[in-house]
Amino acid sequence: MPSYPVNTLCPPDEQLNILQITDLHLSTPVNKSTDDRRGDAVLCQHSFETVLAQALNDDIRCDLIVVTGDLVNRVKPDIYDHIFAVLQATGIPFACIAGNHDVTDELGYDLPFFQRELVAKPADPRLLSRHVIESAHWQLLFLDSSIAGKVSGEIAPSDIDWLCQQLSHCSKPALIAVHHHLIPVDSDWIDTHMAKNSEDFWQQMSAFTHLKVIISGHTHQEQVRHYQGVTVYSTPSTCYQFKPFADEFAYDKRAQPGYRWLQLANNGEVASWVERLDT
Numbered sequence: 484m485p486s487y488p489v490n491t492l493c494p495p496d497e498q499l500n501i502l503q504i505t506d507l508h509l510s511t512p513v514n515k516s517t518d519d520r521r522g523d524a525v526l527c528q529h530s531f532e533t534v535l536a537q538a539l540n541d542d543i544r545c546d547l548i549v550v551t552g553d554l555v556n557r558v559k560p561d562i563y564d565h566i567f568a569v570l571q572a573t574g575i576p577f578a579c580i581a582g583n584h585d586v587t588d589e590l591g592y593d594l595p596f597f598q599r600e601l602v603a604k605p606a607d608p609r610l611l612s613r614h615v616i617e618s619a620h621w622q623l624l625f626l627d628s629s630i631a632g633k634v635s636g637e638i639a640p641s642d643i644d645w646l647c648q649q650l651s652h653c654s655k656p657a658l659i660a661v662h663h664h665l666i667p668v669d670s671d672w673i674d675t676h677m678a679k680n681s682e683d684f685w686q687q688m689s690a691f692t693h694l695k696v697i698i699s700g701h702t703h704q705e706q707v708r709h710y711q712g713v714t715v716y717s718t719p720s721t722c723y724q725f726k727p728f729a730d731e732f733a734y735d736k737r738a739q740p741g742y743r744w745l746q747l748a749n750n751g752e753v754a755s756w757v758e759r760l761d762t
Contacts, residue, residue: 487567488611489576492618494546499618499747502538505551505662505700506720507531508584512565527556527722530740532569534721534760538742541758545575547616551700551718552582552629552662558604567609578625581610582662582700583676586631603632613645620749622655628663628678635676636663636701638684650691656751658696665697666708666715671730673702685711696745696753705741705757716755718743 492499508527539545548570555562570577585607590600612627624646628636638661650657663678665685678684688694689711697715703725708715719741726733739759746754 484571484574485576487571487576487609488578488614489547489616492546492576492616494544494618497619497749499621499745500544500546501549501745501747502545502547503549503551503660503698503716503718503743503745504531504534504538504721505718506553506582506703506722507550507566508553508556508720508722509562509566510556511559512561523556530760531566531721534740534742535569535573537760538744538758539573539575541744543744543746545573547623548573548575548577549623549660549698550577550579551660551698552580553584553700553720554579554582554610556584558585558588558607560607563607563609578614578616578623578660579610580612580625580660580662581606581627581629583629583634583636585610586629587633601632601634605631613642615649617653617655618747620655620751621747622649622653622657624649624657624659626659626661628661635679636661637679638665638681640680640683643680643684643687647687647690650688650694654693656693656695656747657691658698658745658747659694660698662699663701664699664715664717666710668702668704668706668717669728670702670725672732673725676701688713693751695751696747696755698743698745704735704738705743707755714753714755716743716745719757719759
């Protein structure tokens with residue numbers, strides 16, 4: 484069983500195959516064999532486990548599972564215990580970072596969002612920040628963009644300093660994993676909750692041409708953007724999806740839960756695609 488967190492990866496062909504899943508939003512561990520409710524808790528847990536099973540049955544070797552935040556909808560240790568047990572049972576190295584829901588509880592779900600109370604919570608110690616995973620040809624950099632008690636995130640100046648230090652000391656092609664998106668997705672309501680300080684982040688990152696990829700969650704939708712020579716991916720949730728390019732909050736009821744594959748080649752090239760849950 485791989486230790487957690489892993490620091491190095493040695494795939495047999497020196498190509499890294501990464502499975503990204505994000506925004507699980509689990510509320511409580513549910514025994515599906517005895518609980519026949521069809522509430523959000525059951526649906527999100529079933530969807531997460533079904534997505535993971537489908538992905539790992541794809542015809543591709545998985546070297547690392549990356550979970551980019553919002554593992555839970557309620558900050559409770561037993562929910563993380565369940566998620567980590569499911570991930571550890573795969574026998575595949577994995578890495579998890581925090582999203583806003585991992586450091587914030589919302590009180591008053593029956594109320595409109597602006598009337599809810601946001602309560603700051605400490606992050607589970609198993610969620611990574613300023614963590615590095617290296618292979619022979621790549622460096623993977625994991626950051627916590629969450630702010631306790633807030634929906635929006637931030638790439639703090641100290642985090643930018645850490646990134647600059649890592650990228651200055653290692654010239655391997657780099658991937659950054661965060662929860663909050665760093666480029667607007669042209670949906671006004673979610674773009675108000677993106678990572679703050681992104682302008683300074685991009686200004687500082689412009690010095691590093693070996694930064695190739697950024698992956699994030701938070702937006703519950705699939706997009707690909709290119710900025711300053713970096714390919715920026717947002718990825719569907721394993722549960723419910725947000726409607727793309729919608730200025731007001733809206734679910735995309737036609738979109739299935741999904742996941743993203745990334746193939747990081749030993750020459751610095753990247754291939755990536757999204758798969759959706761089979762209906």
